[in-house]
Amino acid sequence: MSVNGRSPEAAGEWDPARAQEIIAAWKAVPGAALPMLHALQEAFGYIPDPAVPLIADALVLSRAEVVGVIEFYHDFRREPAGRHVLKVCRAEACQSMGCEALVAHLQERLGIAMGETTPDGALTLETVYCLGNCALSPAVLLDHQLYGRVSPERADALVREVRAEA
Amino acid sequence: MIRVFVPRDAAALSVGAEAVAAAIAREAAAAGREIQLVRNGSRGLFWLEPLVEVETDAGRIAYGPVRPEDVPALFAGGFPETRPGGTAASLYLGPTEEIPYLQCQERLTFARCGVTDPLSVEDYVAHGGLRGLDRALSLSSAEIVEEVTRSGLRGRGGAGFPTGIKWRTVLQQPEGPKYIVCNADEGDSGTFADRMLMEGDPFSLIEGMVIAGLAVGAEQGYVYIRSEYPHAFAAFRQAVEAARAAGWLGDGIRGSEHRFEIDVRLGAGAYICGEETSLLESLEGKRGTIRFKPPLPAIQGLFGRPTVVNNVLSLATVPIILDRGAEFYADFGMGRSRGTMPFQLAGNLRRGGLVEKAFGLTLREAIFEYGGGTASGRPFRAVQVGGPLGAYFPEELLDTPLDYEAFAARGGLLGHGGIVVFDDTVDLARQARFAMEFCAAESCGKCTPCRIGSTRGVEVIEHIMAGRERERNLVLLEDLCEVMTDASLCALGGLTPLPVRSAVRHFPEDFSRPVS
Numbered sequence: 143m144s145v146n147g148r149s150p151e152a153a154g155e156w157d158p159a160r161a162q163e164i165i166a167a168w169k170a171v172p173g174a175a176l177p178m179l180h181a182l183q184e185a186f187g188y189i190p191d192p193a194v195p196l197i198a199d200a201l202v203l204s205r206a207e208v209v210g211v212i213e214f215y216h217d218f219r220r221e222p223a224g225r226h227v228l229k230v231c232r233a234e235a236c237q238s239m240g241c242e243a244l245v246a247h248l249q250e251r252l253g254i255a256m257g258e259t260t261p262d263g264a265l266t267l268e269t270v271y272c273l274g275n276c277a278l279s280p281a282v283l284l285d286h287q288l289y290g291r292v293s294p295e296r297a298d299a300l301v302r303e304v305r306a307e308a
Numbered sequence: 309m310i311r312v313f314v315p316r317d318a319a320a321l322s323v324g325a326e327a328v329a330a331a332i333a334r335e336a337a338a339a340g341r342e343i344q345l346v347r348n349g350s351r352g353l354f355w356l357e358p359l360v361e362v363e364t365d366a367g368r369i370a371y372g373p374v375r376p377e378d379v380p381a382l383f384a385g386g387f388p389e390t391r392p393g394g395t396a397a398s399l400y401l402g403p404t405e406e407i408p409y410l411q412c413q414e415r416l417t418f419a420r421c422g423v424t425d426p427l428s429v430e431d432y433v434a435h436g437g438l439r440g441l442d443r444a445l446s447l448s449s450a451e452i453v454e455e456v457t458r459s460g461l462r463g464r465g466g467a468g469f470p471t472g473i474k475w476r477t478v479l480q481q482p483e484g485p486k487y488i489v490c491n492a493d494e495g496d497s498g499t500f501a502d503r504m505l506m507e508g509d510p511f512s513l514i515e516g517m518v519i520a521g522l523a524v525g526a527e528q529g530y531v532y533i534r535s536e537y538p539h540a541f542a543a544f545r546q547a548v549e550a551a552r553a554a555g556w557l558g559d560g561i562r563g564s565e566h567r568f569e570i571d572v573r574l575g576a577g578a579y580i581c582g583e584e585t586s587l588l589e590s591l592e593g594k595r596g597t598i599r600f601k602p603p604l605p606a607i608q609g610l611f612g613r614p615t616v617v618n619n620v621l622s623l624a625t626v627p628i629i630l631d632r633g634a635e636f637y638a639d640f641g642m643g644r645s646r647g648t649m650p651f652q653l654a655g656n657l658r659r660g661g662l663v664e665k666a667f668g669l670t671l672r673e674a675i676f677e678y679g680g681g682t683a684s685g686r687p688f689r690a691v692q693v694g695g696p697l698g699a700y701f702p703e704e705l706l707d708t709p710l711d712y713e714a715f716a717a718r719g720g721l722l723g724h725g726g727i728v729v730f731d732d733t734v735d736l737a738r739q740a741r742f743a744m745e746f747c748a749a750e751s752c753g754k755c756t757p758c759r760i761g762s763t764r765g766v767e768v769i770e771h772i773m774a775g776r777e778r779e780r781n782l783v784l785l786e787d788l789c790e791v792m793t794d795a796s797l798c799a800l801g802g803l804t805p806l807p808v809r810s811a812v813r814h815f816p817e818d819f820s821r822p823v824s
Contacts, residue, residue, distance in 0.1 A: 175593030176576055178534075187524035192555040201593070214595035214752075216577030221436045229536075231651065233497030234692055237742070238655035239683070271579060271696075271746065272495055273536050274503040275319050277653060277660025288772050289721065290322035 156190045165193075169200045175211050179218055188219035224259040224266035226304040228297075229283040232269050235276035244280050245269075247294040252301065264305045311342045312336075312388050312749065313361040313368070315422065317350035317507050317652070318539035324376060325358040331379035339383055347492035349508015351422035352662025353409055361404055361512070362388040370401040387670070403649040409678060414640060415664045416648050417625045418501075421508035427546055429554040432511045438556070440627030444519045445564050449479055452523040456626060458634035460646025465491055465619030466723040466799075468645075468693065468712045471626075474616060477606035478524040481614035486526035488517050489591065489610055489617045492540075493582040496589045498654040498726030501662060502620035506533070506540040509624070510547030513554075514570060516623035518561060519630060521568040529568065529730050532587055534575040545572050579696075579750035583798050584617040586752060597752040598798045619724070621650060642668035645711040653679045655728035665710075672706035675729055685729035690740075690815065694723025696746050699810035700736060719810055721803070736815035741769040743807040747800060748786055758801025765808065775823035782812065782819065807823025 154160075164185060168178040178197065182189055189212055198208045212218045230248065245256065248267060251262055259266040275281035277307050278290030286302055292300075314329040315321075329345060336343045347512060353359060356372035369391075371382065385392025391400055401407060415421075424431040432438070444452050457472025478486055490513065494502040506514060517529045533541045548570050551557045559567045578596045580586045585599035588610050609615025625647070629637045638646045645667035651674055653660045658680035661670075675681070675691060682688055690700045693710075699720035701708065708714050715722045730739075744765035751758045765788055771781045789805035796802040813820055 173573075173593040176573065176590065180574055180576070198655045210595055211593070214578065214597075215575075218576060233746075234696060234739070234742070235498045235655040235726075235728045237739075238728060238734065270536060270577075271750075272497045272499075274494060274500040274540075275322050276498045276500055276655065276726070277657070278319055278322055279655060280355070281322065283536070284537075288318045288322040288539065290319060 154186060155180075156186060156192060158192065158196070160185060161193050161196055165196055165200045175201060175208075178213075179212065183218060188222045191220070216292070224263050225307075226264060226285055227266045227268060228301070229268045229270040229273070230256075231271065231273045231275070231279070231281045231283075233272040235272070236279040236281055239279035241280040244292060244294055244297060248297055248301075251298065260305075264307075265301060309342050310388050311344045311346055311363040313346045313348045313363070314358060315350045315508075316347035316426075316543075316593075317357075317504060318537070319354055319360070319504075320357040321539070321733045323357050323373070326651070327376040328360065328374050328379065329394045331376040335379050335383040341383075341388075343388060346425050349421045349426050350422065350504055350662075351404065351410060352418070352504060353407065353659070354661045355659045356401065357824065359401075366403065368404045370404040370407065371399040372401060384461055409659060409661065409663070412678075413664050414525070414648050414666050416628050416637070416640070417512070417621055417626070417650055418505065418509070418662065418664045420512065421504060424509065426510055426543065427510050427550055429511070429550055429556075432467060432509075432805055436548075436631065437511055437627070438515060440630035441515050441519055441556075443630050444522050445562060445566070449523050449525060450764040452519065452630070453479055454630060455521070455634050459629045459637040460634075460641070460644070461622060461625060461629060461637065462645070462712065463619055464625070464724065466496070466721070468722070471618060471622050474606055474618070475523050477604065478526075478616050481607060483525065485528070485611075486524055487610045487613060487615040488520045488526045488529040488532040488622055488623075489518060489584075489588065490623055491582065491584060491587055491617055491740045492531050492544075492620050493535075493587060494537070494620070494724065495534060495579040496697075496724050496726050498695060498728035499652050499724045500550065500654070501650040501652055502535050503540045504662060505520065505620055505624055506537075506544045506547075510544050511551060512624040512627055513544075514547065514551045514556065514618055516626040517570060518556065518568045519626050520617065520618065520623060522566060526616070527567050527569065529570040530591055531572045532575060532581070532591055533572065534581075535577055541572070541574055548572055556560055577748075578752075580752045580800055581800075583800065585798070587617065588615065595752070597754045600797070604806050615631035621724075640666035642709065642711050642717070643713055645713065649710065649722070649725050651710060651727060652726045653727050653729075656682045656731050657683055657729050658683050667708045667711045670706065671701065671708050671710060671727070674710065674727055675706065679727075679729065681792070682729060682731045684731045684733075686733065688729065689732040689734050690730045690736060690739075692730070692807065693726065693730045693810050694721040695726050696743060697721070697799060697806055698723050698726075699806045700739060700814060701810070702814040705814075708806070719806070719813075721806065729732075736811040736818040737769065737821070740808045741766055741773070743804050744769060749805040751800060755795070755797040755801060757792045757795040758797070758804075761788055761796075761801060762804060763793075764788060765804070769808075772819055773823075775782045778820065785812070
């Protein structure tokens with residue numbers, strides 16, 4: 143995410159040379175794994191399996207250790223997401239303002255469960271715990287853009303907008 | 309040229325501030341009026357966002373909440389030169405500083421937030437910035453540590469450990485690389501002060517980190533910002549670049565022989581990384597699992613070296629302590645809780661926002677006088693203070709002063725100062741179950757009480773909710789809470805019982821409802 147200032151829409155096909163370039167750029171930085179993984183995910187939209195041995199080599203880790211790091215963090219994906227990602231906050235402040243009703247509405251409207259992607263590949267729906275917009279709940283994050291006081295109608299409008307782009 | 313302020317804070321943007329700024333620029337150009345549009349941080353009066361301000365001879369005048377479609381009417385009414393009449397008249401809020409919510413606050417850490425252009429080094433200096441650093445440069449390390457210790461500043465991240473004592477430990481370690489790590493993994497629901505500060509007054513955090521470096525002999529700092537804050541991450545990185553260009557970072561800081569660098573790192577979605585040892589593991593590029601303590605991070609922290617790990621607010625408060633002196637700061641507050649705390653009013657409240665006050669304000673004052681009661685208009689029922697590991701308090705405990713010890717005495721914790729209000733539609737059995745679910749989702753897995761206990765906790769609470777052997781399961785839940793409290797390695801497993809037990813204790817009726 144914005145480690146190199148690129149948007150998720152720029153995500154591209156697996157390209158070993160590009161991956162090596164990214165890995166080489168971060169390799170020497172102390173504690174390189176997280177910035178490296180962020181940069182790879184930015185380039186490809188997820189961490190493709192063939193990247194794992196390359197990262198392991200560069201950081202002198204076993205493949206299992208690299209997979210262990212990738213899987214520990216909610217952000218890193220081993221499969222591509224939809225073209226857009228809608229994260230709905232389900233932490234306490236948003237609960238107090240009805241985020242569960244919003245979640246139910248979105249799941250029904252989109253015909254998918256949390257964590258799934260719409261069949262047209264436009265949108266992945268995810269749970270997030272706190273976006274720091276707790277005075278303007280319920281809050282959602284659409285790609286990198288934060289929205290507050292999100293009623294079901296406002297959520298529908300956001301979804302319509304990103305699906306219309308495709 | 310008349311200056312018009314439209315916040316670029318993420319919360320203000322979340323309700324349309326960008327479109328408002330664009331509309332103002334458009335209308336001004338169309339009307340041939342020259343204005344300077346400043347993108348400030350937020351004042352923290354979120355129910356009034358987007359809050360637009362105009363600089364006048366009589367101080368700043370506020371308008372809000374302004375929608376993009378209100379802007380033509382504002383200009384038609386004479387904005388920004390004169391107070392608008394007509395349909396836009398209702399948006400006029402008068403002098404910003406006289407809005408009671410703001411006027412009654414004691415803003416020390418947040419003195420500049422919302423006032424200045426966050427990326428303007430000139431603005432920062434014009435509003436008292438760098439005075440703390442300049443004074444620190446004239447002191448010895450031990451004198452800086454002494455000043456911070458005497459101020460009574462305690463860690464604002466939640467644990468409340470005295471900052472000066474932590475710094476002293478790091479200072480006393482043998483020479484060699486030492487680190488200043490800023491914990492900006494603000495994961496507690498109901499909190500947003502770190503985010504506001506990094507977006508609205510980032511130089512105060514940078515200045516605080518440089519002072520911390522001088523105090524303990526560290527030349528490298530890391531700021532670990534959670535990935536759920538993409539806007540703060542981008543804004544803070546810009547601020548670091550600006551500070552470096554101004555000679556506030558790098559070699560020869562402010563013409564001295566000192567050097568200090570800051571590297572900004574992005575988290576990857578893990579609540580546990582707000583725990584300091586998990587954060588260090590994550591910074592080192594590993595899974596964010598807890599470390600055993602001892603050794604303390606102050607002795608063996610990042611890359612095995614002595615490390616100060618402080619919250620954003622603790623570090624950002626250091627400049628004013630150095631500038632105004634320890635006594636000035638310690639004069640605020642009550643008991644062993646000295647100074648001010650940026651409380652965050654959140655959830656089901658009419659007027660959610662940031663309230664920086666001396667410790668000692670009561671929960672009732674915060675919720676009803678500042679917050680204006682529930683947003684839904686329904687009766688108040690419960691408040692959770694201190695994030696997902698904080699206790700749920702009922703009406704009877706609302707006279708508790710916001711103070712570390714007063715909260716601890718009532719089975720709660722102040723944490724990072726988040727106050728989340730619920731109306732009478734809340735079901736505390738569901739909230740207790742959520743506390744366990746959250747712990748299960750975010751447990752690092754290192755210790756059994758947290759990893760397994762949280763899942764068993766969800767199951768036991770579900771049995772209770774379903775009416776299965778309620779009495780026995782309540783005993784079992786209490787037993788489980790005791791094990792988690794006593795045997796977990798860190799605060800996640802150790803404090804998850806706080807919301808659970810407080811829900812059972814203060815709201816027993818929610819655990820004995822007839823099953824429908």
